[in-house]
Amino acid sequence: MSTVLYALGRWSYRHPWRVLVGWLLILVMSGGGAVLFNQGTDNSFSIPGTEAEAGLEQLNRTFPEVSGTSAQIVVVAADGDSIVNEPYRGAIEDAVTDLGDLDGVLGVTDPYDELVTGLVNEDETAAIIRLQFEGQATEVSAESTAALEQISDDLAAALPDGSQVALGGDLFATSVPGLTITEVVGVIIALLVLMVTFRSFLVAGLPLATAIIGVGISMALILLATLVATVSSTTPLLALMLGLAVGIDYALFIVARHQDQVRSGMDPEESVARATGTAGSAVVFAGVTVLIALIGLSFANIPFLTTMGIAASVAVAIAVAVAITLTPALLGFVRGRVVGWKRRTPRRTRRVHKTNRWVMTVTRHPLITTIAVVLGLGILAIPSTSLALALPNGGVQPEGTAVRESYDLAAEEFGPGFNGPLIMTGTIVTSTDPLGLMEDLAAEVEKVPGVKEVALATPNATADTGIIQIVPTTAPDDPETAELVRALRDVAPELADEYGVDLVVTGFTAVAIDISDRLGAALLPFGIFVVGLSFILLMIVFRSIAVPLTAALGYLLSVVAAFGIVAAVFEWGWFADLLHVGRVGPVISFMPIILMGVLFGLAMDYQVFLVSRMREDYVHALRARRGRAPRETAIGAVRSGFTASARVVTAAALIMFAVFAAFVPEGDSSIKPIALGLAAGIALDAFVVRMTLIPALMTLLGDKAWWMPRWLDRILPHFDIEGESVERELSLTDWPERDTTATVVADDLGVADDGHPVYAGASFRLEPGEDLVVTAEAPITARALLLTVAGRLAPTDGRLRVAGHLLPERAAWVRAHVGVALLRDADDPVGEIARALRGRTSVVVIDGLDSLPPGPHLDRVAALLRDAAGTSFVISARDTRFATALLDDAGRRGATILDLSSAGSAARTAPRDLNGVLA
Numbered sequence: 078m079s080t081v082l083y084a085l086g087r088w089s090y091r092h093p094w095r096v097l098v099g100w101l102l103i104l105v106m107s108g109g110g111a112v113l114f115n116q117g118t119d120n121s122f123s124i125p126g127t128e129a130e131a132g133l134e135q136l137n138r139t140f141p142e143v144s145g146t147s148a149q150i151v152v153v154a155a156d157g158d159s160i161v162n163e164p165y166r167g168a169i170e171d172a173v174t175d176l177g178d179l180d181g182v183l184g185v186t187d188p189y190d191e192l193v194t195g196l197v198n199e200d201e202t203a204a205i206i207r208l209q210f211e212g213q214a215t216e217v218s219a220e221s222t223a224a225l226e227q228i229s230d231d232l233a234a235a236l237p238d239g240s241q242v243a244l245g246g247d248l249f250a251t252s253v254p255g256l257t258i259t260e261v262v263g264v265i266i267a268l269l270v271l272m273v274t275f276r277s278f279l280v281a282g283l284p285l286a287t288a289i290i291g292v293g294i295s296m297a298l299i300l301l302a303t304l305v306a307t308v309s310s311t312t313p314l315l316a317l318m319l320g321l322a323v324g325i326d327y328a329l330f331i332v333a334r335h336q337d338q339v340r341s342g343m344d345p346e347e348s349v350a351r352a353t354g355t356a357g358s359a360v361v362f363a364g365v366t367v368l369i370a371l372i373g374l375s376f377a378n379i380p381f382l383t384t385m386g387i388a389a390s391v392a393v394a395i396a397v398a399v400a401i402t403l404t405p406a407l408l409g410f411v412r413g414r415v416v417g418w419k420r421r422t423p424r425r426t427r428r429v430h431k432t433n434r435w436v437m438t439v440t441r442h443p444l445i446t447t448i449a450v451v452l453g454l455g456i457l458a459i460p461s462t463s464l465a466l467a468l469p470n471g472g473v474q475p476e477g478t479a480v481r482e483s484y485d486l487a488a489e490e491f492g493p494g495f496n497g498p499l500i501m502t503g504t505i506v507t508s509t510d511p512l513g514l515m516e517d518l519a520a521e522v523e524k525v526p527g528v529k530e531v532a533l534a535t536p537n538a539t540a541d542t543g544i545i546q547i548v549p550t551t552a553p554d555d556p557e558t559a560e561l562v563r564a565l566r567d568v569a570p571e572l573a574d575e576y577g578v579d580l581v582v583t584g585f586t587a588v589a590i591d592i593s594d595r596l597g598a599a600l601l602p603f604g605i606f607v608v609g610l611s612f613i614l615l616m617i618v619f620r621s622i623a624v625p626l627t628a629a630l631g632y633l634l635s636v637v638a639a640f641g642i643v644a645a646v647f648e649w650g651w652f653a654d655l656l657h658v659g660r661v662g663p664v665i666s667f668m669p670i671i672l673m674g675v676l677f678g679l680a681m682d683y684q685v686f687l688v689s690r691m692r693e694d695y696v697h698a699l700r701a702r703r704g705r706a707p708r709e710t711a712i713g714a715v716r717s718g719f720t721a722s723a724r725v726v727t728a729a730a731l732i733m734f735a736v737f738a739a740f741v742p743e744g745d746s747s748i749k750p751i752a753l754g755l756a757a758g759i760a761l762d763a764f765v766v767r768m769t770l771i772p773a774l775m776t777l778l779g780d781k782a783w784w785m786p787r788w789l790d791r792i793l794p795h796f797d798i799e800g801e802s803v804e805r806e807l808s809l810t811d812w813p814e815r816d817t818t819a820t821v822v823a824d825d826l827g828v829a830d831d832g833h834p835v836y837a838g839a840s841f842r843l844e845p846g847e848d849l850v851v852t853a854e855a856p857i858t859a860r861a862l863l864l865t866v867a868g869r870l871a872p873t874d875g876r877l878r879v880a881g882h883l884l885p886e887r888a889a890w891v892r893a894h895v896g897v898a899l900l901r902d903a904d905d906p907v908g909e910i911a912r913a914l915r916g917r918t919s920v921v922v923i924d925g926l927d928s929l930p931p932g933p934h935l936d937r938v939a940a941l942l943r944d945a946a947g948t949s950f951v952i953s954a955r956d957t958r959f960a961t962a963l964l965d966d967a968g969r970r971g972a973t974i975l976d977l978s979s980a981g982s983a984a985r986t987a988p989r990d991l992n993g994v995l996a
Contacts, residue, residue, distance in 0.1 A: 079354045086353025089405035096406035107297035116303040118310040127591040132583025139542035146214040148246035150206040151486040155239030168235040203490035245483025263739025267732040274728040276417030288324030291399040295392035320392030322736040326729040327400035354803035364397035367678025377599035436719040446773040454638040461640035467554035467663035468589035473746040497553020497586035501545040503578040511536040527561035553586040593666040607677040631766040639758035664750040672754040683767040691718030708779040730763030802886040820949040827874035848950040853977035859953035863922040868892040880919040901925035927954035942967035
């Protein structure tokens with residue numbers, strides 16, 4: 078992949094206008110589509126398959142008057158007045174009449190109605206008007222909402238001074254997140270960090286420009302998706318926050334590598350290509366980890382959360398695509414002006430010395446460092462044990478808003494449970510006394526601990542469905558309310574046995590509790606998924622067992638510590654006023670799973686950029702010593718790798734922290750805990766785990782940090798994370814000579830499997846039209862060489878170039894352009910050769926040419942070989958005389974014989990899996 082990115086970076090650098098205009102056209106088209114077809118976001122949450130959701134669907138069919146969204150107007154009389162006297166009663170009854178005329182209103186409950194109880198408090202100082210709308214909150218028209226607000230205002234104007242009127246309810250319980258000035262402050266901080274990092278105003282603006290373009294496209298696509306999908310109102314802001322942070326960081330990694338290379342004297346065009354091939358490879362890997370984690374949010378099997386994960390993954394995917402294409406293009410505009418202003422050597426030396434002092438201290442006392450970090454993060458994690466989850470309601474809205482005032486007044490005057498009533502419903506079609514049945518059921522329900530009162534127990538107009546409206550003693554997001562829901566569901570079977578009615582617990586509060594329970598249950602499998610994924614991916618990258626293990630453990634420490642900080646602020650109230658937390662209590666239900674998914678990807682970013690440099694230095698030191706590296710060499714690699722990469726990782730982490738932290742002070746109540754958790758998690762993971770704990774653990778492990786069983790190394794795929802393929806290809810640019818005419822050239826080529834040589838020491842050169850006949854005592858040996866030439870088998874030793882392309886780096890191209898004919902046991906060997914030659918003009922490999930039986934078809938084969946005059950054939954045959962005779966009959970230029978018989982015994986004893994590949 079790194080070679081592809083190398084070429085892509087060079088092409089983007091050479092054609093900056095094409096790339097820039099292309100992305101701007103995508104931005105304009107997607108933005109135009111969003112403006113024309115945006116259907117708006119959805120503030121409601123649902124979870125199909127749960128009892129509460131099924132109950133709502135049943136009520137929607139049989140009792141629509143109680144199934145839709147609701148609103149309420151809380152009226153509190155002035156001190157010393159009674160709410161049941163004039164002028165309160167008359168003004169409230171007039172408002173009830175006006176409310177009944179609103180479009181979409183199914184019913185209005187008059188608090189003074191003799192059939193209604195509980196809407197006037199015991200002290201007769203407050204009353205509540207309740208409205209029931211048709212459909213969910215998103216289906217209520219803006220005109221109806223505006224008219225409702227106007228009636229509320231008119232009611233307030235008609236009441237005596239000192240009265241209070243507040244409009245709230247489920248219709249207003251959730252707000253649409255929006256941007257504030259603090260988010261801009263986060264971007265400004267990111268710009269300042271970039272300026273310090275790059276020492277250039279011009280270069281500092283490049284990552285910001287690419288990130289803004291990427292975020293603009295992703296936001297437009299998300300809004301356009303509302304045409305065909307339901308998108309929650311939190312989704313665009315989450316995608317914006319994540320897309321902006323990773324967009325800046327991904328471009329930062331590429332630009333930083335480019336700047337370092339240009340400062341060292343490299344040509345800018347070559348530097349951009351190499352930076353895209355090396356740092357760009359790590360960017361792609363990092364983006365893939367974030368994508369997989371976000372898509373893994375579907376583990377919870379909750380549609381709105383799945384949509385949220387997909388939308389955020391789109392933002393990350395676009396950020397990766399923009400980073401590896403638009404960043405090189407913008408550098409093409411800048412050309413050589415990326416060096417930045419000069420820094421005085423003493424200051425730079427002090428900065429390097431500070432980095433060295435830090436890593437030297439950590440690695441000199443690794444055990445103490447490890448214990449201190451683990452204990453510190455463990456202490457931070459303690460508050461996470463009290464972390465409670467709930468969906469947002471009016472109580473978490475900012476103080477001073479009407480919906481928050483309504484929520485607080487209702488809780489104060491009627492009790493906290495009044496803001497989150499529950500509904501039990503069931504079919505009563507077989508009852509001969511529906512009213513009496515509902516009274517009996519209500520009496521039974523009132524006995525359940527946690528029930529304050531039954532506000533309503535009635536059948537519907539057709540007497541086939543009954544409802545029991547329950548007011549809990551606790552608030553809707555209180556854990557005791559969730560316990561009440563479970564208790565009511567435990568009682569339902571007993572009521573069914575006694576009264577013959579299957580009751581289900583539903584209502585919007587019950588739906589919110591079911592969603593929280595489902596999300597809580599999904600945390601463990603999701604955690605196993607992301608930790609297991611990180612372990613596998615890092616094993617592939619670093620060819621190590623210890624590195625993935627320490628990375629996964631560090632990730633878990635960061636996550637639980639971040640949970641602890643969120644709980645300390647939102648549950649315990651620490652610094653709640655400073656961070657403008659509207660109300661201390663449960664956090665939004667999907668915060669933990671979102672935090673785990675996003676932090677996983679970002680933590681792997683820092684792990685890759687830090688440890689890959691350590692591995693690179695370790696491998697170089699190992700090669701220089703030509704043997705097993707002693708412990709000192711491994712520790713030296715940890716120190717040198719840390720020093721080389723700490724600057725960029727520090728800048729990236731500071732930018733991430735600034736962007737996420739900017740959404741905390743004035744952020745939406747749903748986004749605020751997520752942003753705080755991400756900001757805290759990034760800071761802890763980058764500076765405490767990756768830059769402190771990991772070097773300490775790597776020092777304790779020494780060279781054992783890079784150990785992996787041979788059998789595991791063999792079966793794991795290889796992922797070129799640091800562009801080793803690019804470096805190798807560049808080092809062999811002039812091999813065998815610049816602009817070579819050879820179609821195939823090999824030097825000391827070999828393939829080994831788990832230490833068993835299949836063949837070794839193969840050296841040959843073919844010009845156009847020249848052929849090679851390979852023979853060996855074991856046919857599998859010759860076939861291995863042919864498949865290596867054809868790009869199907871990666872060489873483990875030596876050098877090989879086919880049709881100008883270096884292997885294994887360009888194996889994909891070679892596989893697509895080199896024909897292969899396997900004649901042994903083929904039903905139509907002549908057809909196999911014809912198919913191999915079809916569209917192939919450079920190289921064709923034929924395995925088992927001497928397996929052709931005598932007959933007239935040999936003339937057809939000779940004709941095919943004769944017609945391919947400019948093609949070079951690499952042929953295997955145990956009978957070389959037969960093969961050379963057939964080539965002579967075809968008028969070929971002559972063939973070179975390569976005898977691999979000395980490798981035959983080793984090939985016969987090669988492991989069975991390799992024999993299966995070559996068979």
